[in-house]
Amino acid sequence: MESTLGAGIAMAEALQNQLPWMENVWLWVTFLGDPKSLFLFYFPAAYYASRRVGIAVLWISLITEWLNLVFKWLLFGDRPFWWVHESGYYSQAPAQVHQFPASCETGPGSPSGHCMITGAALWPIMTAISSHVATRAHSRWVRVIPSLAYCTFLLAVGLSRVFLLAHFPHQVLAGLITAALQLGELTSPNSLRLLSPYFPRCYAGLADGPPGTHGAGAKLLRTDLTGPPAGCQPHLLDPLYPGPGSFLVHQSGLQVV
Secondary structure: OHHHHHHHHHHHHHHHHHOHHHHHHHHHHHHHOOHHHHHHHHHHHHHHHOHHHHHHHHHHHHHHHHHHHHHHHHHOOOOHHHHHHHOOOOOOOOOOOOOOHHHHOOOOOOOOHHHHHHHHHOHHHHHHHHHHHHOOOOOHHHHOHHHHHHHHHHHHHHHHHHHOOOOOHHHHHHHHHHHHHHHHHHOOHHHHHHHHHHHHHHHHHHOOOOOOHHHHHHHHHOOOOOOOOOOOHHHOOOOOOOOOOOOOOOOOOOOOO
Protein backbone atom coordinates (compact mmCIF):
# COMPACT_ATOMS: atom_id res chain seq x y z
CA MET A 1 0.00 0.00 0.00
CA GLU A 2 2.86 2.39 0.74
CA SER A 3 4.05 2.05 -2.86
CA THR A 4 0.59 3.09 -4.09
CA LEU A 5 0.51 6.09 -1.77
CA GLY A 6 4.09 6.96 -2.72
CA ALA A 7 3.12 6.90 -6.39
CA GLY A 8 0.30 9.33 -5.57
CA ILE A 9 2.72 11.72 -3.88
CA ALA A 10 5.05 11.43 -6.89
CA MET A 11 2.15 12.38 -9.18
CA ALA A 12 1.29 15.40 -7.01
CA GLU A 13 4.95 16.39 -6.95
CA ALA A 14 5.14 16.20 -10.74
CA LEU A 15 1.99 18.27 -11.19
CA GLN A 16 3.16 20.95 -8.76
CA ASN A 17 6.69 21.20 -10.12
CA GLN A 18 5.94 20.84 -13.82
CA LEU A 19 2.79 22.99 -13.93
CA PRO A 20 3.21 25.66 -11.25
CA TRP A 21 1.60 28.27 -13.50
CA MET A 22 -1.70 26.35 -13.31
CA GLU A 23 -2.06 26.82 -9.56
CA ASN A 24 -4.91 29.34 -9.85
CA VAL A 25 -6.64 27.14 -12.43
CA TRP A 26 -6.60 24.13 -10.10
CA LEU A 27 -7.86 26.26 -7.21
CA TRP A 28 -10.79 27.46 -9.30
CA VAL A 29 -11.54 23.96 -10.56
CA THR A 30 -11.56 22.49 -7.06
CA PHE A 31 -13.87 25.35 -5.97
CA LEU A 32 -16.28 24.66 -8.84
CA GLY A 33 -16.13 20.94 -8.04
CA ASP A 34 -16.82 21.46 -4.34
CA PRO A 35 -20.11 19.83 -3.24
CA LYS A 36 -21.08 23.15 -1.62
CA SER A 37 -21.15 24.68 -5.11
CA LEU A 38 -23.95 22.27 -5.99
CA PHE A 39 -26.25 24.06 -3.54
CA LEU A 40 -24.93 27.54 -4.29
CA PHE A 41 -24.81 27.47 -8.10
CA TYR A 42 -25.77 24.27 -9.90
CA PHE A 43 -29.03 23.43 -8.13
CA PRO A 44 -30.56 26.94 -8.42
CA ALA A 45 -29.61 27.16 -12.10
CA ALA A 46 -30.93 23.68 -12.84
CA TYR A 47 -34.18 24.29 -10.93
CA TYR A 48 -34.72 27.57 -12.79
CA ALA A 49 -34.30 25.79 -16.13
CA SER A 50 -36.26 22.64 -15.23
CA ARG A 51 -37.98 21.73 -11.97
CA ARG A 52 -37.49 18.01 -12.65
CA VAL A 53 -33.77 18.38 -13.28
CA GLY A 54 -33.34 20.67 -10.29
CA ILE A 55 -35.01 18.21 -7.92
CA ALA A 56 -32.88 15.40 -9.32
CA VAL A 57 -29.70 17.42 -8.73
CA LEU A 58 -30.70 18.24 -5.16
CA TRP A 59 -31.72 14.71 -4.24
CA ILE A 60 -28.60 13.15 -5.70
CA SER A 61 -26.44 15.76 -3.94
CA LEU A 62 -27.99 15.00 -0.55
CA ILE A 63 -27.95 11.23 -0.87
CA THR A 64 -24.45 10.92 -2.32
CA GLU A 65 -23.02 13.31 0.28
CA TRP A 66 -24.42 11.13 3.03
CA LEU A 67 -23.16 7.98 1.31
CA ASN A 68 -19.75 9.61 0.91
CA LEU A 69 -19.67 10.12 4.66
CA VAL A 70 -20.51 6.45 5.23
CA PHE A 71 -17.79 5.28 2.85
CA LYS A 72 -15.23 7.57 4.44
CA TRP A 73 -16.20 6.25 7.85
CA LEU A 74 -15.67 2.68 6.62
CA LEU A 75 -12.50 3.20 4.55
CA PHE A 76 -10.92 6.09 6.47
CA GLY A 77 -8.25 6.81 3.86
CA ASP A 78 -5.21 8.96 4.63
CA ARG A 79 -4.82 12.49 3.33
CA PRO A 80 -1.62 13.04 1.33
CA PHE A 81 -0.38 16.09 3.22
CA TRP A 82 -0.23 14.58 6.67
CA TRP A 83 0.60 11.06 5.42
CA VAL A 84 3.89 12.45 4.08
CA HIS A 85 4.78 13.56 7.60
CA GLU A 86 3.54 10.62 9.60
CA SER A 87 4.48 7.64 7.44
CA GLY A 88 8.25 8.15 7.56
CA TYR A 89 8.26 7.21 3.87
CA TYR A 90 10.10 10.43 3.00
CA SER A 91 12.46 10.61 5.97
CA GLN A 92 15.52 10.19 3.74
CA ALA A 93 14.46 12.25 0.71
CA PRO A 94 11.76 14.87 1.49
CA ALA A 95 9.04 15.30 -1.09
CA GLN A 96 9.21 18.59 -2.96
CA VAL A 97 5.53 19.45 -2.57
CA HIS A 98 3.76 22.56 -1.33
CA GLN A 99 0.88 23.04 1.04
CA PHE A 100 -2.29 24.78 -0.11
CA PRO A 101 -5.40 25.80 1.82
CA ALA A 102 -7.26 22.65 0.70
CA SER A 103 -4.27 20.48 1.71
CA CYS A 104 -5.33 20.85 5.35
CA GLU A 105 -8.63 19.01 5.05
CA THR A 106 -8.37 16.70 8.01
CA GLY A 107 -11.24 14.26 7.57
CA PRO A 108 -10.92 10.81 5.97
CA GLY A 109 -9.98 10.93 2.31
CA SER A 110 -11.49 7.90 0.57
CA PRO A 111 -13.44 8.21 -1.64
CA SER A 112 -13.09 11.77 -2.92
CA GLY A 113 -16.25 13.74 -2.18
CA HIS A 114 -15.54 16.25 -4.94
CA CYS A 115 -15.52 13.48 -7.54
CA MET A 116 -18.23 11.27 -6.06
CA ILE A 117 -20.83 13.88 -5.08
CA THR A 118 -20.29 16.42 -7.84
CA GLY A 119 -19.86 13.73 -10.49
CA ALA A 120 -23.18 12.12 -9.57
CA ALA A 121 -25.12 15.35 -9.06
CA LEU A 122 -24.07 16.93 -12.37
CA TRP A 123 -25.19 13.88 -14.35
CA PRO A 124 -28.86 14.98 -14.66
CA ILE A 125 -27.71 18.39 -15.91
CA MET A 126 -25.43 16.81 -18.49
CA THR A 127 -28.12 14.39 -19.74
CA ALA A 128 -30.70 17.19 -19.95
CA ILE A 129 -28.33 19.38 -21.97
CA SER A 130 -27.41 16.43 -24.18
CA SER A 131 -31.07 15.73 -24.93
CA HIS A 132 -31.69 19.39 -25.71
CA VAL A 133 -28.68 19.57 -28.03
CA ALA A 134 -29.57 16.28 -29.74
CA THR A 135 -32.97 17.64 -30.83
CA ARG A 136 -31.41 20.69 -32.46
CA ALA A 137 -28.02 19.58 -33.75
CA HIS A 138 -27.48 17.34 -36.75
CA SER A 139 -23.76 16.87 -36.28
CA ARG A 140 -22.63 13.90 -34.21
CA TRP A 141 -19.68 15.90 -32.89
CA VAL A 142 -21.93 18.65 -31.58
CA ARG A 143 -24.09 16.10 -29.79
CA VAL A 144 -21.17 14.70 -27.80
CA ILE A 145 -19.96 18.11 -26.60
CA PRO A 146 -21.96 17.98 -23.30
CA SER A 147 -20.60 14.51 -22.51
CA LEU A 148 -17.05 15.55 -23.33
CA ALA A 149 -17.38 18.69 -21.22
CA TYR A 150 -18.73 16.64 -18.30
CA CYS A 151 -15.89 14.10 -18.49
CA THR A 152 -13.26 16.80 -18.94
CA PHE A 153 -14.54 18.71 -15.93
CA LEU A 154 -14.49 15.62 -13.70
CA LEU A 155 -10.98 14.78 -14.89
CA ALA A 156 -9.87 18.33 -14.07
CA VAL A 157 -11.50 18.12 -10.63
CA GLY A 158 -9.67 14.88 -9.92
CA LEU A 159 -6.32 16.32 -11.00
CA SER A 160 -6.91 19.44 -8.93
CA ARG A 161 -7.47 17.34 -5.81
CA VAL A 162 -4.20 15.50 -6.43
CA PHE A 163 -2.36 18.76 -7.16
CA LEU A 164 -3.58 20.32 -3.92
CA LEU A 165 -2.63 17.21 -1.87
CA ALA A 166 -6.24 16.78 -0.81
CA HIS A 167 -6.51 13.25 -2.21
CA PHE A 168 -4.44 10.40 -3.55
CA PRO A 169 -5.18 9.36 -7.16
CA HIS A 170 -6.79 6.08 -6.08
CA GLN A 171 -9.18 8.04 -3.84
CA VAL A 172 -10.16 10.20 -6.80
CA LEU A 173 -10.73 7.07 -8.90
CA ALA A 174 -12.79 5.52 -6.11
CA GLY A 175 -14.98 8.62 -6.02
CA LEU A 176 -15.61 8.50 -9.76
CA ILE A 177 -16.41 4.78 -9.76
CA THR A 178 -18.73 5.11 -6.76
CA ALA A 179 -20.56 7.97 -8.44
CA ALA A 180 -21.02 5.94 -11.62
CA LEU A 181 -22.38 2.94 -9.69
CA GLN A 182 -24.99 5.09 -7.94
CA LEU A 183 -26.31 6.89 -10.98
CA GLY A 184 -28.45 4.10 -12.36
CA GLU A 185 -30.56 3.82 -9.21
CA LEU A 186 -30.63 7.43 -8.06
CA THR A 187 -31.63 8.90 -11.43
CA SER A 188 -34.42 6.44 -12.20
CA PRO A 189 -37.90 8.00 -12.46
CA ASN A 190 -39.25 5.61 -9.79
CA SER A 191 -36.63 6.73 -7.27
CA LEU A 192 -37.38 10.40 -7.80
CA ARG A 193 -41.13 9.79 -7.65
CA LEU A 194 -40.87 7.86 -4.38
CA LEU A 195 -38.49 10.30 -2.72
CA SER A 196 -40.15 13.58 -3.70
CA PRO A 197 -42.86 13.57 -0.97
CA TYR A 198 -40.16 13.22 1.70
CA PHE A 199 -37.99 16.03 0.39
CA PRO A 200 -38.88 18.81 2.91
CA ARG A 201 -38.52 16.57 5.97
CA CYS A 202 -35.35 14.85 4.77
CA TYR A 203 -33.70 18.09 3.70
CA ALA A 204 -34.31 19.63 7.13
CA GLY A 205 -32.86 16.57 8.83
CA LEU A 206 -29.81 16.30 6.63
CA ALA A 207 -29.09 20.00 6.97
CA ASP A 208 -29.08 19.75 10.78
CA GLY A 209 -25.64 20.31 12.23
CA PRO A 210 -22.32 21.42 10.76
CA PRO A 211 -21.46 20.94 8.01
CA GLY A 212 -24.83 19.98 6.55
CA THR A 213 -25.26 16.31 5.78
CA HIS A 214 -21.94 15.47 7.40
CA GLY A 215 -23.24 16.72 10.74
CA ALA A 216 -26.41 14.65 10.57
CA GLY A 217 -24.57 11.60 9.28
CA ALA A 218 -21.94 11.80 11.99
CA LYS A 219 -24.66 11.93 14.64
CA LEU A 220 -26.32 8.88 13.13
CA LEU A 221 -23.06 6.94 12.90
CA ARG A 222 -22.02 8.07 16.39
CA THR A 223 -18.59 9.09 15.18
CA ASP A 224 -16.65 12.33 14.75
CA LEU A 225 -15.28 12.81 11.26
CA THR A 226 -14.71 16.54 11.53
CA GLY A 227 -11.84 16.67 13.99
CA PRO A 228 -8.24 16.47 12.83
CA PRO A 229 -6.41 13.16 13.10
CA ALA A 230 -3.87 13.10 15.90
CA GLY A 231 -0.97 13.10 13.45
CA CYS A 232 -2.28 15.97 11.33
CA GLN A 233 -2.45 18.83 13.80
CA PRO A 234 1.32 19.39 14.33
CA HIS A 235 1.91 19.78 10.59
CA LEU A 236 -0.67 22.48 9.81
CA LEU A 237 0.66 25.93 8.99
CA ASP A 238 -1.64 27.51 11.54
CA PRO A 239 -1.44 25.91 15.02
CA LEU A 240 -5.05 26.94 15.68
CA TYR A 241 -7.44 24.58 13.97
CA PRO A 242 -10.23 26.81 12.62
CA GLY A 243 -12.79 24.11 12.05
CA PRO A 244 -13.93 21.25 9.78
CA GLY A 245 -12.51 21.44 6.27
CA SER A 246 -10.05 24.04 7.45
CA PHE A 247 -8.83 26.51 4.87
CA LEU A 248 -5.53 27.93 6.03
CA VAL A 249 -3.20 30.52 4.59
CA HIS A 250 -1.30 29.36 1.49
CA GLN A 251 2.46 29.58 1.59
CA SER A 252 3.73 28.67 -1.86
CA GLY A 253 7.32 28.24 -0.75
CA LEU A 254 6.67 25.61 1.89
CA GLN A 255 8.56 22.36 1.52
CA VAL A 256 6.96 19.35 3.11
CA VAL A 257 9.63 17.56 5.16
